[in-house]
Amino acid sequence: MKNNNKKFILIPVLSSLVILLSACSIIVSNHDDSKPEIKTTISNQGFNKLAVSVAISDISVKYGDKYKVEYAGPKNLKPTANRKNGALTIKQSAPGIHHINGDPTITITVPKQLLKDVTLSTNDGDIEIENIATTNSISVDTNDGDIDITNLKAPHGKIDTNDGDINISKLISKNGFKVNTDDGDIKVSDSTFTGYKLDTSDGDIKVKDSSSSSTFIENKNSSNVLTASTQDGDIKIK
Template identity: 30%
Template sequence: MNFKKIAAIIAGVLVIVGLAGCGKIVNQGKNPVKQVNKVLTNNSFSNLIVNTDACDVIIKTGKLYKVQYQGDKDITPKVENKNGQLIIKQNGSSKGNPVIRITIPKNVSLNQADIKSEEGDITVNGANIQTAQFNTEEGNADIAKTSMNDGQVNSEEGDITLQSTSTKSGITVKAEQGDVNVSNCNFKGYDLTTEEGSISMRGHSYASSTYKKHTHEKNLLKVESEEGDITVK
């Protein structure tokens, strides 16, 4: 009798385990999130505002205006274009790597660009912008071969890179945890500060947490970093 009871208990356990296993298979068999790769707009614009939770933002030059999105369908950005101002908004997170690609004609100079991304990177290559603001919380910000009158670049956790970029009225860079790397830019003055990192200016390392030179210049590079290193080449 005891043997039968034990056998019945074992059989019951096996049934429960089997059902649980079937449940996992069903969960694994769910349809994945649908992906899209679509053009959101081809309309022209002179002011650009982007606010995204999850997307990388890439701004580049090309033949025509184009805004293209690649990623989860259910978090597709919304686009609004009024009086030459393009507004792109994206809400929601993703386990993938959604991307917003913005193409601007080579001969066009934007009046303003205000780009904010919480989780994604911001990459700008070859653009002409009068006034620019680039803000990312968790991502990196890479600005290359770009011309600006003035600008600001901020990142809480990511690195910031300025490469072959020119300004007329300078730029302000703020980084909390990431490093700041600057190379082949046209700044005339420098005001660099880091709390816990190091400073390297054209191959020379400085033990102090500040470096200042020609701070009266209009075309000034101002960098404030908490934990990261600052390197200028």
């Protein structure tokens, strides 16, 4: 009787595990010819708000001559793009197991006009922002990847990765930024912050000519404070 009870208990546990795995994205990095690579434009509509939420893709947002959203990667992982009331939403779901060769990439080109809200999120991929300006907040998040930002103008925002480095150059802000990585280095240069609240659990902190082993605080009550933390990595401010 005891053995039978164990069997009946094991069946729903295994069923739950199968359901859980089917809802997750599992990546196998070898090419599968049944899922061909494509390069295509998925949108060329103008927008003033941008929200990107994808499962397995690098995201690049950069200045260019005209609005364009391009995708390169497996055909079955092609994201969707929808525009409503001036807001462009890009989504990609990828449950199950996926054979990929290289990293799928979504490249978003924006003319030199101010965007309002910008939200970029990928579960597995790097995020790059270059020569972009926003009137409101910006949120950048990746679960597994690096974040590189060059020449960004935004009043405030949040930048986060669980596993990756964060590199920021020429960030102009007014009301501060929150930057975090659980495992990686944070480097910030040529930016307009007037105060700092920096913390690392296992690493070094260097702010221009000052150094600290774990915590650095300067002008924390100013209006434009960089709050940055890493569990395992260094923080360098130039």
